[in-house]
Amino acid sequence: MPELRKDPVVDRWVIIAPERADRPNALLRPLPESDGETCPFCPGNEVMTPPEVLVHPGKAGGWSVRVVPNRYPALRTEIQMSRAGNGLFDSTAGVGAHEVVIETAEHRKSLADLPAAQIESVLTAWQERMIDLSRDLRLKALFAFKNQGAPAGATLPHAHSQLVALPFVPPALADELRGARRHYDDKERCIFCDILAQELRDKERVVLETEGAVALSPYAARSPFETWLFLREHRSSFESATGQELRSVADALRTVLRKIDVALDRPAYNLLLHTMPLRESRNDWYHWHLELKPVLTLQAGFEWASGCYINPTPPEEAAGFLRQTETAP
Ligand SMILES: [Zn+2]
Numbered sequence: 001m002p003e004l005r006k007d008p009v010v011d012r013w014v015i016i017a018p019e020r021a022d023r024p025n026a027l028l029r030p031l032p033e034s035d036g037e038t039c040p041f042c043p044g045n046e047v048m049t050p051p052e053v054l055v056h057p058g059k060a061g062g063w064s065v066r067v068v069p070n071r072y073p074a075l076r077t078e079i080q081m082s083r084a085g086n087g088l089f090d091s092t093a094g095v096g097a098h099e100v101v102i103e104t105a106e107h108r109k110s111l112a113d114l115p116a117a118q119i120e121s122v123l124t125a126w127q128e129r130m131i132d133l134s135r136d137l138r139l140k141a142l143f144a145f146k147n148q149g150a151p152a153g154a155t156l157p158h159a160h161s162q163l164v165a166l167p168f169v170p171p172a173l174a175d176e177l178r179g180a181r182r183h184y185d186d187k188e189r190c191i192f193c194d195i196l197a198q199e200l201r202d203k204e205r206v207v208l209e210t211e212g213a214v215a216l217s218p219y220a221a222r223s224p225f226e227t228w229l230f231l232r233e234h235r236s237s238f239e240s241a242t243g244q245e246l247r248s249v250a251d252a253l254r255t256v257l258r259k260i261d262v263a264l265d266r267p268a269y270n271l272l273l274h275t276m277p278l279r280e281s282r283n284d285w286y287h288w289h290l291e292l293k294p295v296l297t298l299q300a301g302f303e304w305a306s307g308c309y310i311n312p313t314p315p316e317e318a319a320g321f322l323r324q325t326e327t328a329p
Pocket residue numbers: 035036039040041042106107158
């Protein structure tokens with residue numbers, strides 16, 4: 001049974017998930033060689049996963065996107081929320097949700113290989129699940145993320161992303177919310193809209209501009225080729241994104257992923273969604289976005305010790321290089 005434990009010194013929750021114990025060294029192993037026959041995410045092998053919670057129909061009676069509960073969940077919805085204290089130590093049952101979004105029926109395609117309409121269908125599946133999970137009032141924040149390639153944490157080669165809903169707002173998001181709120185209290189403007197305006201004036205760190213979206217290398221990028229993707233229009237929550245908005249993000253994301261594949265020879269990467277906590281109404285101060293981080297360097301002791309990052313690639317250089325990278329249409 002998964003459990004959440006709070007570090008007694010700093011404000012940090014950790015998920016203790018013994019059911020995932022058969023995979024603690026997943027990062028250190030190469031991805032298993034698998035083909036359409038043994039792959040649990042391939043059409044025909046649907047019985048190898050738990051029953052689906054969402055499916056988008058595909059060609060000839062098949063499916064194009066499938067969402068299933070994770071077979072090795074870090075958190076579960078069906079347990080009672082019970083908080084406990086034992087002297088210094090606080091814990092709570094691992095209430096949450098952990099789902100897998102199978103992004104395509106085709107075993108060998110990566111997200112970047114898919115047409116924009118299929119990437120849009122993946123984003124729509126994230127959104128549909130998010131809206132459904134937000135009905136569970138115990139859940140506070142939802143993360144959609146993708147680990148592409150073994151060095152980024154993937155344990156299966158078939159293209160998929162994951163959704164994790166948590167019963168608390170974790171520090172990385174809480175820090176962003178706090179910073180954005182502080183800027184708004186000061187200036188009555190969204191800090192992300194301000195960043196976009198400045199970056200679009202300077203152009204130095206802009207990777208891609210489309211009619212609806214902008215991708216840029218953040219000023220204080222933590223790692224080489226870290227890239228953020230925004231809608232130009234101010235929108236605080238992914239749940240209320242329109243079809244048109246998801247289309248423009250899907251389109252820009254596809255181009256960015258393809259540029260990164262060409263420029264860096266199909267690197268492993270992490271992609272994640274930052275959006276408002278569940279059920280929080282639209283506001284003028286937070287702006288949802290995607291963050292993409294190719295895995296090119298290993299995090300070392302210094303990062304672990306200090307929470308600071310050392311990035312050997314100036315974001316201006318990364319942006320310039322990606323801007324000039326041509327991709328096939
Ligand atoms: Zn497969």
